[in-house]
Amino acid sequence: MRFITANQIFDGNKFLSKGSVIVLDEKGCYSETISSDSIDAGKIEVFDGIITPGFVNAHCHLELSHLYNQISQKTGFVGFAKELMAKRFSFSQEIIAEAMLIAEAQMWDNGIVAVGDISNAVDSFQYKDQSEMYYHTFVELIALNPQLADKVIAGGKELQVKIKNHSSSLVPHAPYSVSLELMQQIAKHCQENTTLTIHNQESESENEFFMRGTGRVLELYAHLNIDISYYKPSGKTSLQTYLPSLTSDRNLILVHNTFSSKEDVEFAHGFSKKLFWCLCPNANLFIENTLPDVNLLRAQNCKIVLGTDSLASNHSLSVLDELNVLMRNFELNDTEEVLRWLTSNGAEALEMRDKAGQFIRGKNAGINLIHLENKQFAFKRKIV
Ligand SMILES: [Zn+2]
Known part of the structure; x- marks a missing residue:
């Protein structure tokens, strides 16, 4: 299991509320979105930027x-x-x-x-x-x-x-x-x-x-x-x-x-x-x-x-x-x-x-990390 969060998470349609954490299963497929309050902070991978689907x-x-x-x-x-x-x-x-x-x-x-x-x-x-x-x-x-x-x-x-x-x-x-x-x-x-x-x-x-x-x-x-x-x-x-x-x-x-x-x-x-x-x-x-x-x-x-x-x-x-x-x-x-x-x-x-195009339960639709500065996006990396 992986628990992933970032400064902002875009789910394909909208930004998720602050403190949202994406849960991936053993195969890297999307499982669910939970609140960071409900999990030990040490287990969460925190990324600097905006997370989006592929x-x-x-x-x-x-x-x-x-x-x-x-x-x-x-x-x-x-x-x-x-x-x-x-x-x-x-x-x-x-x-x-x-x-x-x-x-x-x-x-x-x-x-x-x-x-x-x-x-x-x-x-x-x-x-x-x-x-x-x-x-x-x-x-x-x-x-x-x-x-x-x-x-x-x-x-x-x-x-x-x-x-x-x-x-x-x-x-x-x-x-x-x-x-x-x-x-x-x-x-x-x-x-x-x-x-x-x-x-x-x-x-x-x-x-x-x-x-x-x-x-x-x-x-x-x-x-x-x-x-x-x-x-x-x-x-x-x-x-x-x-x-x-x-x-x-x-x-x-x-x-x-x-x-x-x-x-x-x-x-x-x-x-x-x-x-x-x-x-x-x-x-x-x-x-x-x-x-x-x-x-x-x-x-x-x-x-x-x-x-x-x-x-x-x-x-x-x-x-x-x-x-x-x-x-x-x-x-x-x-x-x-x-x-x-x-x-x-x-x-x-x-x-x-x-x-x-979005996070789909049981599917790997990709997860990208991007950054927005001065109205220009930069691609940082593929997380999945
Ligand atoms: Zn053409």
Whole structure:
């Protein structure tokens, strides 16, 4: 048995009252919370800082880890996409595998215990199947041509059956790369109690493509030599165009949201009550040199979660680093609120409330020790 306390204990939802002590069983699993008065003080391990449950990374691409330090910064999403596609497949399987192992260890060392991870291929499946962390794989589908929808769904299902030991779902990549027909097929094929995700409004060009059919998305398709003459703009923003083609019955994690307006958020909330707004600020600075309007999302009661995106567009895989970027750039004074973004909100989004994001009796959801000073969090250590 271990008896653990600290200056403050955050249980995934709120700070516990002063004098609370967390009791762990022989296996390191959470047993109960007791008062320090009810136990011999000599048995209690006292830590300096804030104790939290393990963190949840709601958006990652483990399979892109070998692109760390390979892509130019601040070239916009089209520049980023072009360079990523040019370099992605020019590495050996050994290098790709080693990079994933290093990235996994980095997430673990940064206190992450659960991950929502995007996959276009099988490369990362075995590492996620064997991992100490809890994974949900989003098998990402791409096809703007509506005639390809059936074929792409079949390909996604073929990939999905190769996942042995963790949950998965078929998801659309982004509004500008997936037809409404394919979105509808994805919604039709998704299982109960699963989670969908989509990269949403990551650039101004994405909205422009839907509003007027112009802008840098056309440059991307021209570069790829893909004819999209069939495409007709809707005259509405991307989110307001595609969202009704997805389902309101499943959790949906909208990733980035850097160019989502108040009207977009209101529209989205009118469509679904199961939305999560995932912010990856380091990737936004890396690619577009911009940040999402966090206070707009907070004012609209959006459920916020955090993601690292991949090492192709980030310097580290730490959701605490992501939070620190937001803390530096916005007035975020409610510590309980921002810690929920790192823990219980992410677990809820990934349908993992039974194993992560809070202290759960009989489970090891991780215990981190962090420190807050001058509006910046520092990661001190994993206690469990
Ligand atoms: Zn991403």
